[in-house]
Amino acid sequence: MAFDEQRYTREVLEPAREAGGVPPEDLRVRYQLHETMTAADVTDTVKLVRQSWRRARGMLKYKRLADRLEADHARFAPMFTAAAEGDLDPLRAALGDSELRATRRLDDARGRLDDAAGRLRMLSPALLATIARSSGVSQEEAAGLAAERSIEVRDPDPLPETAPYPGYGKAREALDTLGLAHLGRFVFGDGCAGMRVLDGLEVPGAGPVEEALREAERQWATRTRGPWTISADTVLAALRNSPDTGTLIRYDIVSRLRERVREHPYDDTLLRHATTELDLHPADARRLIFAVRGEGGVATGPSVRLRELVDAGEIHAAADFAGALAPGALTGDAAELATEVQARLARAVQLRDRARAALDPDDAWLALRDALQRVPDLPGAAELLARLAPLPARALRANLQGEGAGLVWQPSPSRAGRIVYDVYRNGEPLATTEQPSLRDERPPVNTPITYTVVARREAAVSMPAAAAPVVVRPEPGDIRLTAGDGVVSGRWSRPAEAARVVVTRDGRALASGDTGFRDSAVVNGTSYSYVVAAAYSGPDGEVITPGVRRTMTPQGRPRPVTDFTLHPDPSAPGTFLVRYDEPPSGVLEIVALDGTPPWPVGTTLSLDELRAATRAIPAIPTRDGQAIRPGANHGVLLAVTVADDLATIGGHLDHVNLAPPTRLTAQRRGVTVYVGFDWPPDVPEVEMRWNGRSMIVNPAAYRAQGGVRLDVSEGEPVTVEVAPTSLVHGERVRGAAVSLRLDGHVPVRYDLSQQGPAWRRSVVVEVTADRPVRLSRLSLVLKPGHVQPKSADDGVLLDHWTDLDLPARLTVPAPRQARPYWLRCFAEGASEDARGAAGPGTGGDVALIDPPVRRMKVG
Incomplete structure (x- = not known):
């Protein structure tokens, strides 16, 4: 392959230059070598590569790299x-x-990337380039290594x-x-x-921030007023007056994170x-930490100082600071901040001057409040605000209510600000409230009291x-009057x-x-009016209360009532009917005791003593x-005649109330009947009765056997009766019983076999019973596969027989069916036997008993 100088420059020289030379x-x-080269190929290629170095050296950007390549070549x-x-x-x-x-250089680059990314797994592009240069790898290689290490390369998010909002410091x-850890919890609660x-305010499961803010306002409005509601009002004012509530919440989060990063x-x-503490989503938490860490060290200069003063709400001080700076110091951000400070201060001064000239205290208060929100340290504003008192409350009335006094008044007509009312008793502070009413629970007794209310903003x-002076004189307490036989008595507690x-x-x-007192000069059946009052010493003599x-x-x-009867009410389980002769006076009550009454018949005692x-x-x-519901399993029912506060003891009887199963x-x-039921509460034993036999069963035996097992012949009908029972004074008593009847059934057995030569095999069904019986219907069913049929419809019907007299031997041609498959019989009820007489299974059910599985499954 011929040497391509342009490709060499693009793939070798340029990445090496980006990696810091x-x-x-x-x-x-470096030398464009490969394994298949001969010695001559190596010599020619190295010569061409070095020539390209010399030509690249003529370009300024490659000069340093070319010198390094030539210096290294001396070693090779x-x-x-x-x-x-x-x-x-x-x-x-x-x-x-x-x-x-x-390979080691790449490993070194990976380590540096990991160290720089840390737990955040984030790097800025500038830092990635620095690591690439120091590690001797290209930026493309570094970016690939970062992606391989799940490191995100991005610029830090811009932060405010x-x-x-100028009053953020007060809100903080x-x-x-x-x-509260931050503004988000104030608005959205603990569910934020x-x-x-970062990309707009969003809280999982919450609606828009405006709706959440309205809900927060509503909740704080329902709370009792106090120092906490004053702080809540300050926060709500900041959120309402901020140009963007979400931006203010984000700034609060960022400022708190900056403080933490400084540590x-x-x-x-x-x-x-x-x-956890700032409730951020993990992705936003990583990005915010990355951005805050990327802000660098502590900034200095006029803009920083101005920003600190503005954040602290010291707008007037910020204006003084800006005015004291040299003209050339206010540039960039500092100039913008100074302009904003001056504008806010000028508007606040206008509002303060308007408040001074206002005739309505409420208008003046609103103007001053607006001015202080803009410039919290505005000179003279706080002092002027303290002089703008609300209009007073009116029509204060004090009403005596038992041992206390109730106060009501018309609220202050002032509409501006939060009005509270300081209540004084005889010149001493009593309470502070926002409502136009109050109750004095413990005023001084038999002393003139003057209540005053002061409206405060x-x-x-x-x-x-x-209010007009009042005197509290309590009536006697715990008054208890009792009417007896020819006497009325009373007791009380004197104030x-x-x-x-x-x-x-x-x-x-x-x-x-x-x-107390005792009045014997009364006649039975006559009503008398008694008044119990307290007498107090006064300056003009004794004063008696109403x-x-x-x-x-x-x-x-x-x-x-010495005799009464008790019978169960059949229409209402657990209810008993009490019958007795009505007493000439008073009302009969039935009460319960755990044992024999301690009073003889005819004893008269107070109703309170009876109830206790x-x-x-x-x-x-x-x-x-009467119809009563005693409830308890065992107790004594006592008849008591009650007239006013007296009760006369009558007869009694023992009562056992056992709930049925x-x-x-x-x-x-087979020959066993399994009986089950829900054991009745608080019942120690039950009695089982069936077909002339009985037995006692306790809860332990019932749980051990998982129910009760009775031996009953298969063809014998049985009625099972279960009744709760208990020993009372050595004698066994029974409660209401429940019963259930089972008809007898006829046990029928059958067997299956296949007989005959392979080309003409038959299925033989032999059906037997303990006694002659006739079946209404017998069906033989085939079902392919490994699962046996569950009913006569669950498979293919091979054959069926009706009015079949037993015993019987039946033959059916063997089915042409691939193995495996199942054969199974199903029978329907018994009828008359073969002789025409009513058999033992007449009208009953058939219990068809299957043969062993090996006889039913073929293959």
């Missing part, structure tokens, strides 16, 4: 001299060494240098107060993992920080609104500040103690008694 290590490439001259003399062995050895050196402080910010952490740490406060408790009946004072009114009717002692010692039973009145099933398998 480092010639290729492989001598085959002896082996080329040997080759010219016909000895190629030194050249072959040198070619092998050069190939190893080329300044905050898109508010976020820190709320304990996997957030993308010089490892890439693993940065990736973990970006994906940030630090500016209005004139106070005052600590009260001097005494006053009791009246129908306007007449009664004698009472410090904690009191608590109760109407009581004393009754004679309730008569006991017994269990109430749900009851529904019926025409002749459910989902009863029974299945015949």
